[in-house]
Structures are given as C-alpha cells and as structure tokens.
Amino acid sequence: MKAILYTKSIPRYLAMRYLGKKWGSLYTSPLSSVRLVEMKEPQLPTQQWVKIKIRLSGICGSDLSTITAKGSPYFSPFTSTPFVLGHEIVGDIVGMGDEVEGMSIGDRIVVEPALSCRVREIDPPCNQCQNNRFSNCENITNGSISAGVQTGYCRDTGGGWSQYVLAHQTQIHHVPDGISDELAVLLEPFACSLHGVLQAAVNTKKDICVIGGGTIGLLTVAALRMIGYENRIIIFAKHPHQQKLSEHLGADVVISASRGRYDAFCELTDAEPFQPELGQQVLLGGVDVTFDCVGSSTSIDDALRFTQAGGEVILLGMPGIPKHIDWTSIWYKQLHVKGAYTYGLESYQNEMIHTFQLGLRFLQQHGESLLPLVGEPFTLQDYRRAIQTALNTGLTSSVKTVFDLREEK
Incomplete structure (x- = not known):
C-alpha cells in the first residue's frame, strides 16, 4: 500500500529544526524525515482489532510539528518508529478479528486515536484509564502493540496518511448517515476544542x-x-x-x-x-x-x-x-x-458522555457551518504540496488540509 512514512534520523531532525526556518522547502525535500513509500498492509495485532480503508485523513498541527521538528521532544519516548502519520481519520471497515462486536464490514467510522490500556488489552488498567482519562494512559509503552501515545505515532497501528490503518474496536465510532466525510474528518480536532471548552x-x-x-x-x-x-x-x-x-x-x-x-x-x-x-x-x-x-x-x-x-x-x-x-x-x-489535551469523559447537562459522542451529536445538529474549514483535498502522491499548503496558511488561505484516498486503488 501507499503511505507517508516518518523515519527517525538525528541528522534529518537537526536539519529540519535549524535549517528549515530559513528554507521551508526542506520540510518536503529528500532531506526530510517523511517520504511516500510502498509498504505491506498492516496486520491485526489481536482478534479485537479492525482494518480500515481510509476515506479522508487530516493534517494536524502536531503532524506538522513532527515534520518540522519544531515541537517539544516531550513525546519522543512514547513513539515507535518508523510510523505512518495521521490521526484524524474517517474510513470504512474492511476487515476484523473474530472477537470484534457491534461492527460489520463496510461500516463508515471515525477513529479515536488514544492508545490506552483497553486498546493495548492491559488488565487491570492503569489509574488514569480506570478514571476514564484514556488520553493520559500510563501504559503507552506496554501491551499488545509498540509504544505510541496515539494512532499515527505507533509503528504497529499505521496512520491515516495511507490506504489502510488498524484500530482496536474500542477506538471506533460509527458515523451517522447525515454526516459527510468532510464533516466527519473534523470530529477529532472538534473533540479537542470541545474538551477544552468544557474544562x-x-x-x-x-x-x-x-x-x-x-x-x-x-x-x-x-x-x-x-x-x-x-x-x-x-x-x-x-x-x-x-x-x-x-x-x-x-x-x-x-x-x-x-x-x-x-x-x-x-x-x-x-x-x-x-x-x-x-x-x-x-x-x-x-x-x-x-x-x-x-x-x-x-x-x-x-x-x-x-x-x-x-x-x-x-x-x-x-x-x-x-x-x-x-x-x-x-x-x-x-x-x-x-x-486541555485531546478528549475524555465529559459532564454535560447532567449527562456523562464521551467527547467523541457529544461531538457527533453537535455535528449532526450544527455541523454544516464547519464545512468551510475543509480545504482542497490532496492525493498521497501530492503529499509535498499538501504539507506545504498546511504549513503556509497565510499564503494558501487553508485551514484544514486533508488527504483524499477515496479513489486510491
């Protein structure tokens, strides 16, 4: 399959961090740590996982921070390279393990990226996961998959900037028929904002x-x-x-x-x-x-x-x-x-509800107003232009840049 792969390299990291400020074209040059590759399709780690064919996947600021090496090294111990970038994902289930429940082949879904204890099939769960703070899981280097705080930063799960990605059944949220792909790809960043507002x-x-x-x-x-x-x-x-x-x-x-x-x-x-x-x-x-x-x-x-x-x-x-x-x-x-980091279990109008579920509810009711945020879609082959578009919002007038894989074979 085609994928945008990030490979760890100290010389490339230093080049991006210190030379990219002057020459922004370096971020998508042969010196970059990201490149388009052909690789094997990911395999289910256990029978509780599903395989997803990507429809749309967004480019997040954290992805750009990884590419440009401008971010804090705080999360570096909690990744496993090489990894396929992309955690804002809408797609279709095309395969599943025997223990998956409540899902069918062909279901259109979004992925909640946090790789918590339940995703890693660790029992008993850590203190954070017991208290429904799955995004702050203390076992993000343990369990049935390699280290990774989220999908898109773990070598075993794959990421959204590819044709296929894997997700545990607990990461899956079904997309209602009334929500378009373009709106569904905004759910993950919208959930982050909603979580912050509810703080x-x-x-x-x-x-x-x-x-x-x-x-x-x-x-x-x-x-x-x-x-x-x-x-x-x-x-x-x-x-x-x-x-x-x-x-x-x-x-x-x-x-x-x-x-x-x-x-x-x-x-x-x-x-x-x-x-x-x-x-x-x-x-x-x-x-x-x-x-x-x-x-x-x-x-x-x-x-x-x-x-x-x-x-x-x-x-x-x-x-x-x-x-x-x-x-x-x-x-x-x-x-x-x-x-306010990512999402969790929210208290809203006397109801305890997950941020993603509350977000889906709001998108069904008011989501059309958000569609102008989604800009020109790009193919994986055109990833260099996609990344430069996302990096240069003042010149391109972009907000949310996305990869469109609906026609990828």
Missing part, C-alpha cells in the same frame, strides 16, 4: 477570549456557540480568511494578531494598560476566560495578560518549549491555568 464553566462568564484562528481556535469558537454560550467572544486571528471564518462561526469581535492588539483589546474590554520598565504591557482587568489555541511563547504570554484576576486560562494549543513568558501574572492575578 471551563463558560456559561457563567461574561467575556471569553480565543487566541488563534487556526483549526483549533475556530473550532473552539464553534464549540462555545454549540454548547449555548451567548455572551461575547473575542478572537485574535492573524490572516484575513481566518478572520472571516471567525465571524462566520460566531465570534463577536475579531482582532488582528498584530502589534496593535493590546490597544484594541483594552478598548474593547475596558482593561487598563500600564507599561513596565521592560517588556509587554501589563493590564488591570480583562476577560474571564482565555483559550490559547496556538501554544507559542507570545500567545501564552498574551493569554496570561489578557485574563483578569481570578480568571481561567485554558491551554489548547500544542506548545513547543516556550521562552520569554512572564509568569508573574499567574501569581499576582491568582489565575487558574489548565491544560
């Missing part, structure tokens, strides 16, 4: 700020509106197409992520700015909750400054190793800073 008691808050107009930032705005948040949403979005989509999804005020952002923010919120001897302005006042959907040094520092005393900062964007952040805001303003 804060947002419906009691007056003003909310979202930093970042990429996929996660835009889906955070959408998730806020879908759960019924009716007050003001302020979003910082860099590019014109992101600003337009922000308004389309329900943001009340869109601020350009430029040098004048502090003045614009203070005018909107009545926060009072003060200039310290060094560094960025310090604000008294601000919003109740800020969602950082970028994960950069600048965005995290801004989030801490834009949030009023006693407020909440939710870190949704995948950080690298941020520098030059003044943490005094957390201490002085007694901020509540919380990470």
Whole structure:
C-alpha cells in the first residue's frame, strides 16, 4: 500500500529544526524525515482489532510539528518508529478479528486515536484509564502493540496518511448517515476544542477570549456557540480568511494578531494598560476566560495578560518549549491555568458522555457551518504540496488540509 512514512534520523531532525526556518522547502525535500513509500498492509495485532480503508485523513498541527521538528521532544519516548502519520481519520471497515462486536464490514467510522490500556488489552488498567482519562494512559509503552501515545505515532497501528490503518474496536465510532466525510474528518480536532471548552464553566462568564484562528481556535469558537454560550467572544486571528471564518462561526469581535492588539483589546474590554520598565504591557482587568489555541511563547504570554484576576486560562494549543513568558501574572492575578489535551469523559447537562459522542451529536445538529474549514483535498502522491499548503496558511488561505484516498486503488 501507499503511505507517508516518518523515519527517525538525528541528522534529518537537526536539519529540519535549524535549517528549515530559513528554507521551508526542506520540510518536503529528500532531506526530510517523511517520504511516500510502498509498504505491506498492516496486520491485526489481536482478534479485537479492525482494518480500515481510509476515506479522508487530516493534517494536524502536531503532524506538522513532527515534520518540522519544531515541537517539544516531550513525546519522543512514547513513539515507535518508523510510523505512518495521521490521526484524524474517517474510513470504512474492511476487515476484523473474530472477537470484534457491534461492527460489520463496510461500516463508515471515525477513529479515536488514544492508545490506552483497553486498546493495548492491559488488565487491570492503569489509574488514569480506570478514571476514564484514556488520553493520559500510563501504559503507552506496554501491551499488545509498540509504544505510541496515539494512532499515527505507533509503528504497529499505521496512520491515516495511507490506504489502510488498524484500530482496536474500542477506538471506533460509527458515523451517522447525515454526516459527510468532510464533516466527519473534523470530529477529532472538534473533540479537542470541545474538551477544552468544557474544562471551563463558560456559561457563567461574561467575556471569553480565543487566541488563534487556526483549526483549533475556530473550532473552539464553534464549540462555545454549540454548547449555548451567548455572551461575547473575542478572537485574535492573524490572516484575513481566518478572520472571516471567525465571524462566520460566531465570534463577536475579531482582532488582528498584530502589534496593535493590546490597544484594541483594552478598548474593547475596558482593561487598563500600564507599561513596565521592560517588556509587554501589563493590564488591570480583562476577560474571564482565555483559550490559547496556538501554544507559542507570545500567545501564552498574551493569554496570561489578557485574563483578569481570578480568571481561567485554558491551554489548547500544542506548545513547543516556550521562552520569554512572564509568569508573574499567574501569581499576582491568582489565575487558574489548565491544560486541555485531546478528549475524555465529559459532564454535560447532567449527562456523562464521551467527547467523541457529544461531538457527533453537535455535528449532526450544527455541523454544516464547519464545512468551510475543509480545504482542497490532496492525493498521497501530492503529499509535498499538501504539507506545504498546511504549513503556509497565510499564503494558501487553508485551514484544514486533508488527504483524499477515496479513489486510491
């Protein structure tokens, strides 16, 4: 089968990390750690697994971080190379083990990527999995498959950037007929945003700020509106197409992520700015909750400054190793800073429900508004252009770049 394979190489990693900043074409050059290959189709690890033929698979910021070597090395012990990238997956079941229940050949499904104890068939499960925090599994290097925090980072499961991928039966969620492939491929990132939104008691808050107009930032705005948040949403979005989509999804005020952002923010919120001897302005006042959907040094520092005393900062964007952040805001303003990683079991309107299932419910009810986020589809053979499109959103006006394998033979 055809697949986009990531191979570990220290020289290639260093070349991408330090030379790619100047020559972005290196990320898809022969020096890159990713390449299109022909490889054997993956084999079921146990009889509780299914084989999936890919329809669509998205390109996530974490995939790009892997390719460009810009991310933190934090997760490197929890991968097994070589691996096929891609964890935003919609496809059809084309094979299954004898112990799989509740599924049939031909079912259209999405994959929940977390490779937890139940996926690894470890019993008894770890403390995190016992408490339904499957994304924080403590056995991600053990069990019936190789190390990997998610599908797309484990050599045994395969990934979405290929013709076929494997998933444990507990990772499978059926896609209702009313949800298109293009909408279904957004479920995984939408679940991440929805999980972050549900970390804060947002419906009691007056003003909310979202930093970042990429996929996660835009889906955070959408998730806020879908759960019924009716007050003001302020979003910082860099590019014109992101600003337009922000308004389309329900943001009340869109601020350009430029040098004048502090003045614009203070005018909107009545926060009072003060200039310290060094560094960025310090604000008294601000919003109740800020969602950082970028994960950069600048965005995290801004989030801490834009949030009023006693407020909440939710870190949704995948950080690298941020520098030059003044943490005094957390201490002085007694901020509540919380990470929001992937998905889990949510408490929503007196119901305990998995993020993916709640996400599917919202997509059935309101999903059509999200379709403009899905851009031009690419074949695997055109992977270089797909990756460069996703990397250069300002030039390409892309949000969610996807691989379309529906015609692949």
